[in-house]
Amino acid sequence: MEKRYQVFVSSTYADLKDERQKVIQALMQLDCIPSGMELFPAMDEEQFAFIKRVIDDCDYYLLIIGGRYGSLSENGVSYTEQEYDYAISKGMKVLALIHGSPDTIALGKSERDPSSMAKLEAFRKKVSTGRLVKFWKDAHELPAIVALSLPQTIKTYPAIGWIRADRAANEDVLSELNTARRQIEELKSQVNENSKEFSPVVGDIAGLQEDFVLKGTYWHGQRTHVWQVQMSWRDIFITIGPYLMQTPAADAAKTYLTREAFRRFNFPGSRIYMDDQVFQTVALQLKALGLVKIDVRSHENGSSIAFWSSTPAGEKLTLEGRLIRSTSAE
Incomplete structure (x- = not known):
């Protein structure tokens, strides 16, 4: 049965817009469903609670690390790292893409605060420990990395995935549908009688110019x-x-x-x-x-x-x- 896998794309936002776009396009070409919070660049605790629900629905977690640590939550940890920790706690398979030459990243896309720089370095080490990571230097490298790495991850660690509702039928579902059809047939006469007494009328809907x-x-x-x-x-x-x-x-x-x-x-x-x-x-x-x-x-x-x-x-x-x-x- 054909499945589509949902992949959560996690990263800082402002410094990795182009990188995110290229990764998302690569995921779509692989017939995956990309998910991510690039539409919420200003993060807060309420939105992070929503993000966790989105991650729950995803099959794989793809992390991009560049030159910034990201916005901090109330506990002093970046939301990107919190997303990563939450995905790990859920047992999700992680594909980590880490910039291989952070010293070459433009100053405007790098951390300047010593504390944030230290937290970024610690985060890089945490992500790199105990798992295979892929390194990149230019955004144009990312689609090829994703195209090669994600199918292998899916093959090695198959996830639940998504299927169209009209293709999810099995014997149990078909049996339930047949039962429902019989019930519908039995109720048709009642419906027809009721419709004579109550016939809702829908007026003209508003047009495009309204x-x-x-x-x-x-x-x-x-x-x-x-x-x-x-x-x-x-x-x-x-x-x-x-x-x-x-x-x-x-x-x-x-x-x-x-x-x-x-x-x-x-x-x-x-x-x-x-x-x-x-x-x-x-x-x-x-x-x-x-x-x-x-x-x-x-x-x-x-x-x-x-x-x-x-x-x-x-x-x-x-x-x-x-x-x-x-x-x-x-």
Whole structure:
């Protein structure tokens, strides 16, 4: 049965943007599902609790170490190291990619504080002890390292993985489905009778040019505030359309939309969240407009996760809205 493995990509953020992007692209080419918190560069304890839940759903842990130790938590340990420690405590297989020549890293991407430098060196030694690591010097080396190392890790240490819900059927599931079908047939007459008494009517749904208010909360000035932005359904979809090419999980799609909507709010802040009921309305509306396909996949541990992708109509609208037109005269 075809499986896709979910890989958590852990690293510091600002200094390793290019490296993360190349690793994520390599993972997608390997038909893996990349996960990571690059969308939350400003880390806090609440977000770290969410990260641990994401790691729980992953099959492998990929760590990239460059020239920075990273933001510190309240206990003085970087969030990157805490992610690593948590993955190790869960017994996950780790693929560590460590910069082989830290002295050559640009000053702007290196630690300057002696304390942080010492913690980084200790972290490098901890990761390198008792496991095979891969060393790199340039971001362009990373895709090849991942392409060679991860399949071998998967072969040697097979994990649970993810499968599509419609491919997860076995004899027990089929038996349950047949039982359910019989029950459905028995209830059809009752449903038909009930529908005569109660027939909900759905009016015309809002079109692409009509507006909707996105809202949520953010942190600024030592307290929580409410933000809201009015956008057309066309703008909402075009905002996240390009990201749907990567078939993101629903949480990632929500993060993409939250981040871009808050930019329009044009006010400084952190810990930015979108009201979940608002996001669920967005999901249903875009699905009803025929722009988004939501595919629920089951994990063998019993959990499930929804992935977003564009329909053909959605891809066409994304291209129409995001491509740069020529300004030269014909």
